[in-house]
Amino acid sequence: MLDGRGSVKRRAGARLWLSAGWLAVLVLAALLAPWITPKDPLAQDLFLGRLPPFWETGAEPGYYLGTDSLGRDVLSRILYGARLALIVALVAGSITCLLGAGLGLLAGFLRGWVDVLISRFIDIWMAFPPVLFSILLIAVIGPGLGSIILAIVIIDWTRFARVVRAEAMAQGAMDYVASARVAGRGRLGIMLREILPNVLPTIVVLLTLEMGIAVIVEAILSFVNLSISTDDPTWGGMIAEGRAAVYQAWWVLVFPLITLFLTVLSFSQLGEGLKDRFDPVLR
Amino acid sequence: MSYLEIDRLSVRLRGGGPLLRQVSLTVAAGEVRGLVGESGAGKSMIGKAVLGILPRSTEITAGRIVLDGVDLLTLPPAERRRRIGATCALIPQDPLTALNPSRRIGPQITDRLVDILGWPRVRAEARARELLAEVYIPDPERVMRSYPHELSGGMRQRILIASAFAAEPKLIVADEPTTALDVTVQKQILKLIKEMQERHGTALLFVTHDLGVVSKVCQSLSVLYAGLVVEDCAVRDFFRAPGHAYSAALLAATPKYTDAVASLTPVPDTVIAAVRAEVAAADRRMSHG
Numbered sequence: 001m002l003d004g005r006g007s008v009k010r011r012a013g014a015r016l017w018l019s020a021g022w023l024a025v026l027v028l029a030a031l032l033a034p035w036i037t038p039k040d041p042l043a044q045d046l047f048l049g050r051l052p053p054f055w056e057t058g059a060e061p062g063y064y065l066g067t068d069s070l071g072r073d074v075l076s077r078i079l080y081g082a083r084l085a086l087i088v089a090l091v092a093g094s095i096t097c098l099l100g101a102g103l104g105l106l107a108g109f110l111r112g113w114v115d116v117l118i119s120r121f122i123d124i125w126m127a128f129p130p131v132l133f134s135i136l137l138i139a140v141i142g143p144g145l146g147s148i149i150l151a152i153v154i155i156d157w158t159r160f161a162r163v164v165r166a167e168a169m170a171q172g173a174m175d176y177v178a179s180a181r182v183a184g185r186g187r188l189g190i191m192l193r194e195i196l197p198n199v200l201p202t203i204v205v206l207l208t209l210e211m212g213i214a215v216i217v218e219a220i221l222s223f224v225n226l227s228i229s230t231d232d233p234t235w236g237g238m239i240a241e242g243r244a245a246v247y248q249a250w251w252v253l254v255f256p257l258i259t260l261f262l263t264v265l266s267f268s269q270l271g272e273g274l275k276d277r278f279d280p281v282l283r
Numbered sequence: 284m285s286y287l288e289i290d291r292l293s294v295r296l297r298g299g300g301p302l303l304r305q306v307s308l309t310v311a312a313g314e315v316r317g318l319v320g321e322s323g324a325g326k327s328m329i330g331k332a333v334l335g336i337l338p339r340s341t342e343i344t345a346g347r348i349v350l351d352g353v354d355l356l357t358l359p360p361a362e363r364r365r366r367i368g369a370t371c372a373l374i375p376q377d378p379l380t381a382l383n384p385s386r387r388i389g390p391q392i393t394d395r396l397v398d399i400l401g402w403p404r405v406r407a408e409a410r411a412r413e414l415l416a417e418v419y420i421p422d423p424e425r426v427m428r429s430y431p432h433e434l435s436g437g438m439r440q441r442i443l444i445a446s447a448f449a450a451e452p453k454l455i456v457a458d459e460p461t462t463a464l465d466v467t468v469q470k471q472i473l474k475l476i477k478e479m480q481e482r483h484g485t486a487l488l489f490v491t492h493d494l495g496v497v498s499k500v501c502q503s504l505s506v507l508y509a510g511l512v513v514e515d516c517a518v519r520d521f522f523r524a525p526g527h528a529y530s531a532a533l534l535a536a537t538p539k540y541t542d543a544v545a546s547l548t549p550v551p552d553t554v555i556a557a558v559r560a561e562v563a564a565a566d567r568r569m570s571h572g
Binding site for chain 1: 336339365372375443
């Protein structure tokens, strides 16, 4: 029994540290990009086009992960791409979380007409096909960082709202809420001090998942060329460019793809790890 | 002069049938009144109505709830909340859901003292330690730093009892406080509630379906059927000679140690028919004003 619990805890720890470690590396890379990138990510040199990564024959020193068809350094572009990916993840994830979780908490705890209003709104909202909706939105308001974030918030707030509403409703039916009401605590006080701490682990998991999703959405929009200006490197844009020459230069496609994959995975695992560690009921 | 007086209180499901039918009862200061009846008879509803925590799906249609001379139902909501918070408390049924799982025990006891009654935190914490010792919790310091899931069901119910008595309320509603516990723990908890009630002189509205519990704890008793009080009497009289046929049948249905299986007598159909006729009569009275 003791051994079993111990090993579960160790595994949760490893998951947390690995994912947090990868994300910390990315954050550092994004912050320090101008100083640590080996080459200028935008510099083209057609004589150095499609150089392979360092371990293959024909590699040039300094171009660790090779170059794309225009001779731009893949590693440098990945590091710069982390900037946009992380900004989108943090900003879009947080705004989505605040909006969705806030509305969900209100609906689930206050019930009554507030709940009816918010729930019907969610139902109607979710009837729109999300990808088409976001492409349409960006086509209308134009590409750019703000548009990507807005598109993610508009599409994904319902994910938070629905889950948090259900959780808040379940917590609201517990006896400890009744006791707090008898003691004379107001609705706002009960919502923030009694219900919110119990919904928080769920919100954290959703938030990290959402950050991963935001990274993917940004990559998708870059892939279809609806992200920010085409000059700045983005992972999605790199994947789109690499696709065209995948048989001649696989590394242009594969390295950004691996980075994207590891980042999204790390976000979701970070959430689970944090939940295991900080949820007092599971701890 | 009774501390709590409920006068012809009627509660119904919104857009549905009645749940309480002109319920009247009184609880004197320091008195323990039992509320008994089958599941769904409305026992818990009475307690919830007094504490102002009726479910949203229900509404009070008529009657008065007079607490310490003031009709709660005529007060503005904020004033009602304040008054109930300062003078009443709840011992809930299920200790597993009655403590907030994500907060430590200490603040859960002291918060109401600090936030609602305006005590200084140091005094509230000293009071909490004192109360935890009073309900026989060893090492109150450690328990106050614990999370609810680290403690057993019996421990948690002790904490809830301590918490209910913390602000020296005049009235406590105990909503089946022993039902969710092990049989062995039930007896201790019951004894503890009785002991605390006597020491603090608190009036108690004790909701239960267990007549054995009533005989040990209560002085007076209301028997409910379908939201109607069919008998209101002293506990002594009830066990000697129940005044109503339904009460007598309920008493006869209590299993006995000597012959547990044979003594499991259901309430006879004739009694059920009679008490249902009374409920119908009450409904007619209510609809005619």
